[in-house]
Amino acid sequence: MKKIISLLSIMLVLAVSTHSFAQLGFGVRTGLNISNMRVSGFSGVTESSRISYHVGAILAYNFSDNFALESGLFINSKGANFELSQALTNTLTLTLNQTLSPLFLEVPINAVYKVDIKPVKVIIYGGPYFAFGISGNRTNEYSASGLPAGTSLSALLAQLGIQNETIGLKYGTGNTDDLRGFDFGLNFGAGVEYKNFLFRVQYGLGLTNLNPVSANNEVLKINVLSFSVGYMFGN
Numbered sequence: 001m002k003k004i005i006s007l008l009s010i011m012l013v014l015a016v017s018t019h020s021f022a023q024l025g026f027g028v029r030t031g032l033n034i035s036n037m038r039v040s041g042f043s044g045v046t047e048s049s050r051i052s053y054h055v056g057a058i059l060a061y062n063f064s065d066n067f068a069l070e071s072g073l074f075i076n077s078k079g080a081n082f083e084l085s086q087a088l089t090n091t092l093t094l095t096l097n098q099t100l101s102p103l104f105l106e107v108p109i110n111a112v113y114k115v116d117i118k119p120v121k122v123i124i125y126g127g128p129y130f131a132f133g134i135s136g137n138r139t140n141e142y143s144a145s146g147l148p149a150g151t152s153l154s155a156l157l158a159q160l161g162i163q164n165e166t167i168g169l170k171y172g173t174g175n176t177d178d179l180r181g182f183d184f185g186l187n188f189g190a191g192v193e194y195k196n197f198l199f200r201v202q203y204g205l206g207l208t209n210l211n212p213v214s215a216n217n218e219v220l221k222i223n224v225l226s227f228s229v230g231y232m233f234g235n
Contacts, residue, residue, distance in 0.1 A: 003047070014135045025060040027199060030070075031228025037080035037100070038206075041218035045156040046083050050099060052077035054226060063075040068112040076106045076131065078222050094156070102136035102169055102179055108187055121193040129204065136169040138178055177212040183222060198230035 008067035036049040056074030059153035065134070078099040087093050141164050144153050157163055185207045191200030206222035 008086040023062045025062060025068075025232045027056055027058040027060070027230050027232035028056070029074075029228050029230030030055040030199070031226055032202075034078060034225040035078040035080060036223050037210075037222040038223060038234070039082075039108050039219065042217060043068040044085075044086070045082055048081045048083075050079055050081050052101065054078065054106075054228065056106075058230065058232070060232065063117065068131050070108070070110045070112050070125065072108060074106045075226055076104045076224070077136075078102055078104060078224055079136070080222075084235075089146075089188070092148070093219065094160075095143045095145075096165065097143070099134070099139040099140045100131055100169070100178065101139070104131040104183060106131040110170050110187060110189070114193070119194065120189075123193060123200075124190045126186065126188045129183075129185055129187050131185075133169070133179060133181040133183070137166050138169055139166040141163060169185075171211050179210045179220070180208065180212055182208065183210060185222070189226075192234075196232045198228070198232065199227050200226075200230070202228070 002007050031054060033052040033054055035052050037043055037047055039047050050110050054069060054070055054076045056076075058070060058072040061069040061071075065083060079102050082098045082100070083095065085093055085095045106129055108127060108129040110125040112123055112125040114121045114123045140162075142153065142157055142162065147153065147156065169179060170177045171179055173180060183206055186205045187202055188205070189200050189202035193199075202225075204222070204224040204226065208226075209219050209221060211218050211220045213226070
């Protein structure tokens with residue numbers, strides 16, 4: 001958290017101290033995430049995307065009408081859905097449907113290029129992001145096929161010592177943790193600006209293996225496709 005505050009403070013001081021050469025803009029942005037996780041090394045696991053959200057504040061340091069440096073602070077909900085089936089007998093198969101829904105505090109640092117084609121400006125941008133896991137849930141839901149006559153799913157789960165549950169995510173690097181607590185990646189985006197309004201499409205490519213224990217070369221990396229709207233003040 002101290003690093004985040006220091007980064008934003010440095011950007012603010014630079015922008016204010018060089019105001020004759022650049023204009024400082026502040027705004028807000030929110031929207032929809034379509035998040036997934038690239039998985040490798042996990043046998044029998046299939047993944048699918050989940051719908052989530054992002055919301056946050058933007059700090060833009062405008063060097064000219066065409067170029068800006070942009071940062072901010074966002075609450076970003078990510079994650080994915082996973083399915084894993086295991087044959088317990090020749091006829092009985094147990095399936096786990098798991099949803100990981102991590103919540104990250106994220107700082108992007110983007111270079112922004114703008115082309116004025118009145119009445120709008122078309123923008124393209126890109127840069128790194130730094131994200132810190134702060135909350136989230138893990139949901140486990142089980143189903144079974146081929147249950148023996150007279151055996152219920154709840155009885156089977158009790159026999160196996162497992163249950164349907166939603167619990168808080170654990171961040172760390174231990175065997176009992178769900179995800180690593182730090183993520184780094186790259187953002188690429190495009191959009192339009194109309195007066196003070198923003199409309200953007202962004203793709204976030206996670207580069208960090210979030211699997212807490214990677215001794216078996218098991219990899220979890222986050223991808224996010226985002227659609228957002230925003231508004232800039234004093235820009």
